[in-house]
Amino acid sequence: MEVSDLSIFREYEKNNRRGLELVYERYKKYVYSIAYHYSGNREDALDITQEVFMSVFKAFGSFKEQYSILPWIKKITVNKCLNFLRSRKESISLNETTEGGDELQNIISSNEDTEASIFCKDTKKALEEAISKLPDKQRIAVLLRHMKQMKYEEIAGTMKVPPGTVKTLIHNGRAAIKDNLMKQGIWEV
C-alpha cells in the first residue's frame, strides 16, 4: 500500500521501526533502479541500496517533516553511487576473477564471440551497455534526466553542481551513447 511522507512521519513518531519500514517500502525500488542502472549489476546495486538506506535511517530522526523525503533520498543515492564506484575502481584489478572463475584479462582479450553477440543483442541490453561505459558523473546525470525525467535544475541541486555543468554532462553523455549504439549496429540508418 502506498503511504504519504506525512503518514510515514506520524508512524515514525509512534513507532520508529514501523516508520523506517514504511520509508524503505516506499523508496526501495526507486533507489535500487538508479543503483542498478548506474552500477550495471545486481550485487553492487544491492550494496548501494543498503548504503543509501543506512544513511537515511541514521539521519531520519533529525530530518524535518516539512521537507519531502524523495529529493533528500535522491541526493543520498547520487552521492552513494558516485562514491561507491570510485572506491570500487581503486581496488579493481585485472587478475580478479568473475563468478564463473574467469580472469578479467582473459575475458577482455577473448573476442571470438563478439560478432555473434552483437547480432543477438537487444536494444535494452545495448542501451545498458552504452550507459555503463559513460564516466560516472555523465552516467548519473543521464539516468536522472532520462530514466527519472528530472529537470536540469533539479539534477543540478541533486548533484550539487551548476546547471551548466549538468547540461554539458548530459550533452556529452548522449553523444557518447549515440556513438556507442551506432557502433553496436542497433539502428539501420
Place this chain on the structure above:
Amino acid sequence: MKEKSILNLNSENNISIKCGKMDGALLQDYLEGTIDPVEKLFVEAHLNTCKDCRRELSELKLMFWELGNKSNYRVEYPQELDEMAGTLIDRVLGKEEKSTARKLVDLQVGNLKGSTRFLDYLPGARKTPEVIKKASRSLAKGVGKGVKKGVERMLTAR
C-alpha cells in the same frame, strides 16, 4: 564563416559532429525543445542545406526515443531487496525487543518442533502424510459404498 560562428555559440563545451559547422549540443537542445529561439532559426536554416546534420538529427532522434523508452529501464527486483530491510533497521535501532506474548508463542512453536523431531528418524515416517491421504480416500470410498448399499436395501425393502 558567419554561420559557423553562430552555430558554435556554445563552443565552451562543443560537441563536434561530421559537418564541422554545427555544435552537436545545439541539435540535442533542438530536439529537447530547450534551444534559444534565435539559435533555433539558424539550426533550421542549416538543416535545410546540410545532409550530414540531417542524418545526425535522425540518429539523435532514435537515441532520444531509446533513452525515453521506459521499458528500457525495467528492472527485476531481487528478493534480497525485501529481505534486507529488517537487518538494516536492526543495525540502526538495535534488535527488536519481542513482547512477552510473542516470546511465549515462539517457545510453543519451538516445543512443538522439538516434540516431533523424532519423526525424522522413524522408518517410513515421511510417507505418513501420503498413507493418511490414501487411507482417507479408501475410507471415503468404503463409506460411500456402504451408504449406497444401505439406501438400496431400504428402497428394495419398501
